Amino acid sequence: MLIKTVFSxxxxxxxxxxxxxxxxxxxxxxxxxxxxxxxxxxxxGGTANCTVSISDEEIASPVASQPDFVVSMNQPSFLRFQSLxxxxxxxLVNSSMVxxxxxxxxxxxxxxxxxxxxxxxxxxxxxxxxxxxVFIKVSNITPFTLLLKNLPAILGEKRSRxxxxxxxxxxxxxNYLQG
Amino acid sequence: xxxxxSRPASLKEAPFHYCPGCGHSIVHRLVAEVIDEMKLREKSxxxxxxxxxxxxxxxxxxxxxxxxxxxxxxxxxxxxRVRPENIVFTYQGDGDLAAIGTAxxxxxxxxxxxxxxxxxxxxxxxxxGGQMAPTSxxxxxxxxxxxxxxxxxxxxxxxxxxxxxxxxxxxxxERVAVNNPANIRKAKKAIAKAFQHQKxxxxxxxxxxxxxxxxxxxxxxxxxxxxIDEVMTKVYPLGVxxxxxx
Amino acid sequence: xxxxxxxxxxxxxxxxxxxxxxPITPQNALPxxxxxxxxxxxxxxxxQAESEIAAINMLLGASVAGARAMTSSSSxxxxxxxxxxxxxxxxxLPAVIVNVMRGGxxxxxxxxxxxxxxxxxxxxxxxxxxTVVLAPDSVQELADMTALAFDLADNYRTPVIVLADxxxxxxxxxxxxxxxxxxxxxxxxxxxxxAKGRPSRIIHSFTMDPKExxxxxxxxxxxYKQIEQREVRYESFLLEDAEMxxxxxxxxxxxxxxxxxxxxxxxxxxxxxxPITLWPFPTKIIQETVKYIHDFFVFEMSAGQMIEDVRxxxxxxxxxxxxxxxxxxIPAPVELYRIISRxxxxxxxxxxx
Numbered sequence: 001m002l003i004k005t006v007f008s009x010x011x012x013x014x015x016x017x018x019x020x021x022x023x024x025x026x027x028x029x030x031x032x033x034x035x036x037x038x039x040x041x042x043x044x045g046g047t048a049n050c051t052v053s054i055s056d057e058e059i060a061s062p063v064a065s066q067p068d069f070v071v072s073m074n075q076p077s078f079l080r081f082q083s084l085x086x087x088x089x090x091x092l093v094n095s096s097m098v099x100x101x102x103x104x105x106x107x108x109x110x111x112x113x114x115x116x117x118x119x120x121x122x123x124x125x126x127x128x129x130x131x132x133x134v135f136i137k138v139s140n141i142t143p144f145t146l147l148l149k150n151l152p153a154i155l156g157e158k159r160s161r162x163x164x165x166x167x168x169x170x171x172x173x174x175n176y177l178q179g
Numbered sequence: 180x181x182x183x184x185s186r187p188a189s190l191k192e193a194p195f196h197y198c199p200g201c202g203h204s205i206v207h208r209l210v211a212e213v214i215d216e217m218k219l220r221e222k223s224x225x226x227x228x229x230x231x232x233x234x235x236x237x238x239x240x241x242x243x244x245x246x247x248x249x250x251x252x253x254x255x256x257x258x259x260r261v262r263p264e265n266i267v268f269t270y271q272g273d274g275d276l277a278a279i280g281t282a283x284x285x286x287x288x289x290x291x292x293x294x295x296x297x298x299x300x301x302x303x304x305x306x307x308g309g310q311m312a313p314t315s316x317x318x319x320x321x322x323x324x325x326x327x328x329x330x331x332x333x334x335x336x337x338x339x340x341x342x343x344x345x346x347x348x349x350x351x352x353e354r355v356a357v358n359n360p361a362n363i364r365k366a367k368k369a370i371a372k373a374f375q376h377q378k379x380x381x382x383x384x385x386x387x388x389x390x391x392x393x394x395x396x397x398x399x400x401x402x403x404x405x406x407i408d409e410v411m412t413k414v415y416p417l418g419v420x421x422x423x424x425x
Numbered sequence: 426x427x428x429x430x431x432x433x434x435x436x437x438x439x440x441x442x443x444x445x446x447x448p449i450t451p452q453n454a455l456p457x458x459x460x461x462x463x464x465x466x467x468x469x470x471x472x473q474a475e476s477e478i479a480a481i482n483m484l485l486g487a488s489v490a491g492a493r494a495m496t497s498s499s500s501x502x503x504x505x506x507x508x509x510x511x512x513x514x515x516x517x518l519p520a521v522i523v524n525v526m527r528g529g530x531x532x533x534x535x536x537x538x539x540x541x542x543x544x545x546x547x548x549x550x551x552x553x554x555x556t557v558v559l560a561p562d563s564v565q566e567l568a569d570m571t572a573l574a575f576d577l578a579d580n581y582r583t584p585v586i587v588l589a590d591x592x593x594x595x596x597x598x599x600x601x602x603x604x605x606x607x608x609x610x611x612x613x614x615x616x617x618x619x620a621k622g623r624p625s626r627i628i629h630s631f632t633m634d635p636k637e638x639x640x641x642x643x644x645x646x647x648x649y650k651q652i653e654q655r656e657v658r659y660e661s662f663l664l665e666d667a668e669m670x671x672x673x674x675x676x677x678x679x680x681x682x683x684x685x686x687x688x689x690x691x692x693x694x695x696x697x698x699x700p701i702t703l704w705p706f707p708t709k710i711i712q713e714t715v716k717y718i719h720d721f722f723v724f725e726m727s728a729g730q731m732i733e734d735v736r737x738x739x740x741x742x743x744x745x746x747x748x749x750x751x752x753x754x755i756p757a758p759v760e761l762y763r764i765i766s767r768x769x770x771x772x773x774x775x776x777x778x
Binding site for chain 2 (some may be wrong): 443445470472474475476478479480482483484485486487488489490491492494508509512516617618619620621622625626627628629630631633
């Protein structure tokens with residue numbers, strides 16, 4: 001089973017680290033994994049996206065022409081990737097920044113007011129981890145426990161003091177849809 | 180009988196192929212003598228430029244590599260970074276160093292690479308048959324400036340040593356000539372000093388040598404030596420251009 | 426690990442302590458990795474050169490001095506390095522050069538392509554010479570091929586090119602860096618160290634005598650023949666019962682594999698030959714395959730370059746199909762699947778007649 005997910009948004013929203021965090025956890029699970037960042041001239045403030053492919057067998061292309069899942073952190077990326085997502089696929093949107101009035105009928109959209117939730121935690125920068133938590137829940141793509149376990153390795157020593165808040169954000173997201 | 184002079188050990192026993200009156204033979208000998216006297220023969224590595232002296236490996240009895248045209252300083256950089264304990268020098272002409280190798284030379288100097296550049300300035304492309312060089316003088320007739328170098332069309336003589344002197348990484352620059360015995364003695368001292376600067380890790384060192392090319396200047400040897408004094412040194416004054424304390 | 430970090434780490438594990446380079450997208454993460462990592466390696470040197478030309482000549486110098494060293498760049502920068510590559514081929518100096526290909530000609534795009542096949546496999550610079558060209562198709566192979574490149578370069582005293590592209594370089598995949606288990610290599614009795622206790626050495630490619638030059642050229646040719654006999658590498662995939670064989674390398678081969686898996690699900694008997702060494706090209710396996718498979722489908726992220734080697738290998742036998750996407754476009758497996766299946770059925774119909 002091959003599942004491709006595109007994470008997208010503004011540069012600086014933590015889009016690439018969402019993908020990296022997921023890819024590393026899936027790798028620990030023993031799956032075939034590729035992580036492919038878009039690259040271009042823009043660095044901060046431009047659009048950024050990355051594709052994570054997870055499979056039980058070798059992965060042909062690390063690029064997704066029709067992703068199964070899309071996570072959209074801003075309006076331009078929502079408009080761009082909703083047209084690509086597979087029929088029956090799912091888009092997770094950061095509803096704090098995305099207006100979804102014009103959406104395709106054959107895909108599922110889940111809205112998460114990410115920025116508001118992040119404010120509750122007291123750090124806007126972990127909005128990405130909140131939406132990643134929700135994503136793990138709805139996609140069931142890799143064990144959540146594995147993701148948490150791998151978090152210290154992802155953050156590294158330099159950012160180890162951010163471990164707690166990132167973990168809280170992931171958990172907040174993971175449990176968000178339970179109610 | 181007492182032997183008062185002999186071939187330096189750092190020169191192989193091979194007859195020079197250079198034209199009569201050419202300065203290369205003199206400079207080769209000076210470099211070899213300095214290497215002998217400073218006991219550097221077993222430590223020296225030479226990075227040769229392309230020009231008349233491209234086959235100087237036939238004469239220098241030290242480890243030698245022939246660099247692509249203009250790239251001698253970059254090749255020397257690679258060698259010195261791997262073998263900082265060795266003495267690394269380049270031997271280049273004006274076309275090699277100040278035209279096609281401008282970037283490599285300037286940046287090696289700016290990085291303060293611990294290498295020594297022996298820079299032969301004869302104001303002409305010798306090996307290829309006497310074309311205009313970046314160092315050719317205003318009005319100088321060459322095969323590619325038959326009416327004489329016109330600064331409005333062909334620019335001015337490039338004083339590259341002065342340019343290099345502006346850079347933080349250069350440690351010692353001196354301009355000398357090999358057109359008479361007194362100048363030749365000064366040239367040898369300058370070469371020794373340049374190697375000293377390298378040994379003491381002070382920075383990039385250059386000895387620019389005004390050298391006669393009777394063949395392409397269309398002069399006799401004697402006229403060539405006089406031309407260096409009367410014309411060339413007016414544009415390229417002899418002496419120390421920069422010397423850091425080391 | 427990302428492709429670029431993998432190349433860097435594999436090089437360091439292979440004993441490379443010297444890196445010379447110049448920034449160009451999409452390979453910048455490699456010099457950045459080396460700048461950091463080589464500062465931790467005792468005696469390690471990272472040097473950002475003033476140009477690609479300077480970088481390749483610093484590499485030449487490091488090789489002359491006997492070190493394992495490398496440079497990397499991307500297509501336009503590799504063009505500038507050809508001078509140094511030609512010199513190193515002529516002077517018989519080992520070197521590893523990584524090309525992360527992007528679309529061309531000219532400045533082109535920064536997106537992945539396979540448009541430097543001709544440049545890499547035909548020598549690239551002036552003169553009668555070849556360079557070994559390794560074409561990995563995964564991050565793991567980037568590691569393995571980088572390590573192999575250093576061994577081949579030292580073994581044959583010749584420049585070796587690792588030919589990657591923007592996809593492989595940017596991508597992250599699980600990888601195991603090969604540990605430093607080197608095979609026995611010939612002693613470096615030609616390097617310049619200072620003539621202590623031995624006659625002085627000369628490394629040159631220039632000679633005044635055409636006969637001497639000819640002898641040198643024939644010596645190189647004999648070496649290249651040896652490489653052709655010993656160092657051909659390829660992967661074959663589902664060839665046994667195939668009726669059509671795809672020939673593709675690097676990223677294109679990955680995409681082709683995905684397409685072939687789909688085709689197989691629909692019982693279309695398609696297999697693949699993936700050249701891993703582009704030079705020496707795996708001619709023999711193609712000649713053996715055409716004895717029982719008539720149709721060859723060449724797929725490249727270029728307007729068609731490797732197809733010439735396939736054509737030469739086939740010597741007029743069989744039939745060649747081609748699909749290419751030049752300029753930096755990454756085709757999807759499903760797109761290739763449609764095209765191959767069209768060609769497959771057309772060939773079948775022709776045979777049926």
